[in-house]
Amino acid sequence: MNWINELKKRLPEGQVTDNPTVLEHHSKDESYHTPRLPDVVVFPRCREDVVEVVRFAGEREIPVVPFGIGSSLEGHVIPERGGISIDFQEMNQVLEVRPEDFLVRVQPGVTRTQLNKELKKYGLFFPVDPGADATLGGMAATNASGTTSVRYGVTRDQVRDLEVVLADGRVIHTGGASAKSSSGYHLTGLFVGSEGTLGIFTELTLRVYGIPEGILAARATFPSVHNAVQTAVSVLSAGIPVARMELVDARSIRQLNQFSQTDYPEAPTLFFEFHGNPEGLQKDAAFTRELAEAEGSRGFLFETDSKARATLWEARHNLAYAFIHGTPGKKQMATDVCVPLSRLAESVENARRLIDDSSLDGGIVGHIGDGNFHALLMLDPSNPQEVAEADRIHANLVEHALNCGGTCTGEHGVGIGKKKYQAREHGPAYEVMKEIKQLLDPKGILNPGKIV
């Protein structure tokens, strides 16, 4: 294509490539969605490079798709209509750490573990933990969350300011450096979670936190998922500031024991983490234990040493991989509904029943304090019957969640996979979303085919 040579002239040597291996790497994410090659991949080194690419794309109405490390789970980075994949791996600088302001300024290609390594020097940390070592640009684009959001909130809650390149090449800052503001419209919140469809992030200012004085981990097994969920509700009702509270169902514990060489009892389990001062921690954990035992918990174990604690959370984080590695030839479809707490037990039980009644294998894990859980369904994407079965389960879970006032995606985002549920979930508000997309990207060049 002629325009690729044009583009190569517009950016410094080596920043634009149509090498087939590189194109292939940018054709997919970690999901089961069908890959699609971009026409070209660019590696910007600064905001001006991004402006140049977006202006170029706008002139020719070529799609542009931002790419972090490709850990998205709904096909967000797949260039469904070809075009330019913008890979941010060379914009990976932590630009500024401001300990007294609890702020950090980063480029979008910085990953969260890279950031936390840097922050540790200052006694600070960035709390959002989606499991994967995603880039912060990607996490903001999907409004990622994960195990710690019950205490610290989701990515949107951490973003103070975004530098955004708009579809017409304008550059805006959506916020500022102050902890709060009632000035103007809240564009930061609008751009976070917009999945590259409204603008492209070139810089993020994020809130960070002091590393807590003490950390305590624990796990508890329960007679049923229902008891585990009730315990979670009791913990939140009591105002215990739990930092993580994860549900892992019996099937998933079995997979985890196989993969991680742990020997946790194969029963519905809650994994907890508490952050705070040592006296408060002990009290919080003891109170949590009481609440768990009132719900029939047969074992409440503290992981006191940091090694056991690391093992526990590593095991939890590796669960999705445990299923993938344990089921050769299969891919994973992760559902991601989020429901009000009062409907969580029945939602999880419904999911378990649907999996058991199908020919598919799969486990259930949940960020239970938020009402968010994943059914991890193993399937062969080339087997139409398995795909149809997974789709049916997925659709059922979404319909159930929406009937509860919940959402089709708690944290993975819409991408390709959840687009079909948007009209049902948002009703007339979906029209407003489309109008905003049309306003900000009239030519439809920004990650077309996603969300709207």
Added chain:
Amino acid sequence: MNWINELKKRLPEGQVTDNPTVLEHHSKDESYHTPRLPDVVVFPRCREDVVEVVRFAGEREIPVVPFGIGSSLEGHVIPERGGISIDFQEMNQVLEVRPEDFLVRVQPGVTRTQLNKELKKYGLFFPVDPGADATLGGMAATNASGTTSVRYGVTRDQVRDLEVVLADGRVIHTGGASAKSSSGYHLTGLFVGSEGTLGIFTELTLRVYGIPEGILAARATFPSVHNAVQTAVSVLSAGIPVARMELVDARSIRQLNQFSQTDYPEAPTLFFEFHGNPEGLQKDAAFTRELAEAEGSRGFLFETDSKARATLWEARHNLAYAFIHGTPGKKQMATDVCVPLSRLAESVENARRLIDDSSLDGGIVGHIGDGNFHALLMLDPSNPQEVAEADRIHANLVEHALNCGGTCTGEHGVGIGKKKYQAREHGPAYEVMKEIKQLLDPKGILNPGKIV
């Protein structure tokens, strides 16, 4: 006017009035801004009434201005171009309390103390406390915050869903009942803080919290504002989950002692509140005391009994009134800048110097954990010299805040008074805000003259 009689026919008897006393009540808020009468006031009883009024206004291009209880501080509810004031006092029902979901569904005319009275029956509370007994619709419209936001966040953080009547009469829901979502664009965040300029709220779903097991209040006096601010930074750095942390300067303490019959030492003071389990509280407070004493605090006093605690926070809340009542014939201009913590001490000291060097009297109070502070300037609105002097101080504080990366308004909102700073604060993003306003309200009927 003929259209008023038309409007009277469109709504049930008694819901539309042009009684002069009622018009006068809806011509102003608690600010120093010049009142302006609406042409008519309507009292909707349900969503359909609001839709009817907005449709009617759209057909005739008549301004509509939502009105809660009129406690706004920047002229938000003043009908600058006349038209229809929509008073929500008859839409004041707590529709549903969902203790297990930590959610409540309310009509926009419910006030926060009314809500907290209802929630107390369930062991729950709504944490945002702007001082005034504002309506929840008004608090969402301005993204109000206040003394507790350092722990619980601002109003935007509590809103899960808004039912909004758009300028063309469409009704949308911006969110849902789940604790988090990555589905679609975050319209909830966009509408919160939009001050009635993008749509009119007819229902809110809000996050609520378990009443903490224990509450402890304390106060500490300091040699200087600088020491008080440094203590606040240390408390946050240490990760102490302080629930309130308020700076009151020496001049304000004097005013407060006169008005509230307290005898607090006339020095820069921090008021603290801690929420949690009793063991953790004691540890948090003791640690805070250490940090305060390291900054030269000469007195750290616990208000152990609930009466002393109530007195302390009542005194703090009444401070704005203490100045108003103590300065007959004057009105108050409250500045509202918010800056990064590292710039807070110099910002407060700059404000104090500006007041001392002027002919005006005034105090400084701050939600110091958020970097947000108010200079409460007393002035005679009919005296042009005093108004000019207050404007000059205000402009200086805003310019200083913006140079620090802060905002012209941390919590009061833009309204009339902060509009002149919007372009300077938001730069090219202000154009995007105007485009969104144009998209959602092409005829400009929704609270015209505010924000954009």
